[in-house]
Amino acid sequence: MNYPVAIKNVSKSYRKVKALSNISFEVNKGELFGIIGPDGAGKSTLFRILVTLLKPDEGEAFVEGYNVVNQFKEIRKIVGYMPGRFSLYQDLSVEENMNFFASIFKTTVKENYHLVKDIYSQIEPFKTRLAGKLSGGMKQKLALSCALIHSPTVLFLDEPTTGVDAVSRKEFWEMLQRLKQQGITILVSTPYMDEAGLCDRVALIQNGEIMEIDSPEGIIGNYTKNLYKVKTDKMFEIINDLRDYQYTDTAYRFGDSIHFTSKQENPDSDELLSYLQGKGHDNVQINEIKPDVEDCFMALM
């Protein structure tokens, strides 16, 4: 039972609002585990419970075998936490922030430099700059460096890529992959469904409940419907036309096409083709495709 993170029947409410209801799962050692869901799903509440900033109303949670309620001091020594909101000292320099976090944990930047080198070296040229004056991407790298400087065994990253552009997001995930190779267990939350594929396993969470936990491939494998990608030359009108179609189960925009599922047991794409042509659509393309995690998430909602 020596999971780095184990959660058993955890619930948490804020007055009338149920933030988490009966959450249970374990994270394996060295795993990159994603908690995927929109704002308000309960991701931050779960993280705050695990890093001992909040007590669960019901249930138990353990980090490296320590109970989050009565062994919080032990847990705080061994976890790294990057909260959703930038929480470094804005009026200290990059270097001062690093030294501060290292000294709190009775270590030095020099001693653990090897742990943060990959990330910190990218911002080190700006080490005398105040943290408040850094760009978004640099702040994020500094926050991650500060969360790592005391050599934690479990790293909690709460929405590290929210509001971050697509390029910086990619770079951040590349950093996480390299960290994972050092054997560190990483829990990361995100509202971006396309990031699920970069995790070993993910929990899909919505309204305080876990809808599914599996590897990204497993989640995609559990999708039971026939999914079609539909494109025509009239992409503005198509969504309404599909909504009027008698066999439409779901029709959602997905980039430059529509993802469509049918109410029919054995969907007849020829019938759909002639329906769309009847509505004045030309160059109709209908192809059966494999779903991605976002399709699966919507099917579970």
Added chain:
Amino acid sequence: MEQRESIIEAINLTKKFGNFVANDNLNFMVGKGEIFGFLGANGAGKTTAIKILCGLSRPTSGNITVAGFDVYTEREKIKKNIGYMSQKFSLYEDLTVFENFRFYGGIYGLSKKEIRERTNYFLDKLGLMEYKDKVINELPLGWKQKLAFSLAILHKPRIVFLDEPTGGVDPITRRQFWDMIYEVANDGITVFVTTHYMDEAEYCGRVSIMVDGRIEALDTPETLKNKYEVDSMDGVFLKLARKG
């Protein structure tokens, strides 16, 4: 392309902060009822440009008009003709739904009758009529987002600026939000939108991509994908923004 009345015209838009050039000679025009995606990496200069177009900040140089008004001399007129919504919704959390409508309607100088009519129109359309007297902070995020959008277009602006309007919302609500965007554009309101979701870039009529203060590309998603030989806007974005 069909000729449309232009709602935004920016010629050589430049904004400097000291020696730093935040916006470097931007040239673009946006037509009536167009959905224009304004993309770029963090720090590329999007917010600076949006502030200028909203009449909140003065450009260093360039000829820029919004809804036909000059950004140097007619900023108050611009403000009356635009709507704005960001990810940090501008709803008053401790006022009711109707009180928010009345407040914004009042600010934009609508009459009591207009406020009542417009409020009823939006609440009816959103199916939220029975929540008219609920306090905002009791409502789910997705509803707040749709209400915030309704308030941004309450005064029938010529153009609405949406700054990362869909950040953090669930995938179904995100798509419902784009249905609203299409509807508004269909009614002739120009939509100027920023997003970090590259699938949403595909929903725009045209997109511009900013890199280091300059517009590196501006065209329809289809043309850009062909030009950069990739199959998604994500691919276009990565190719361009990596250069920066």
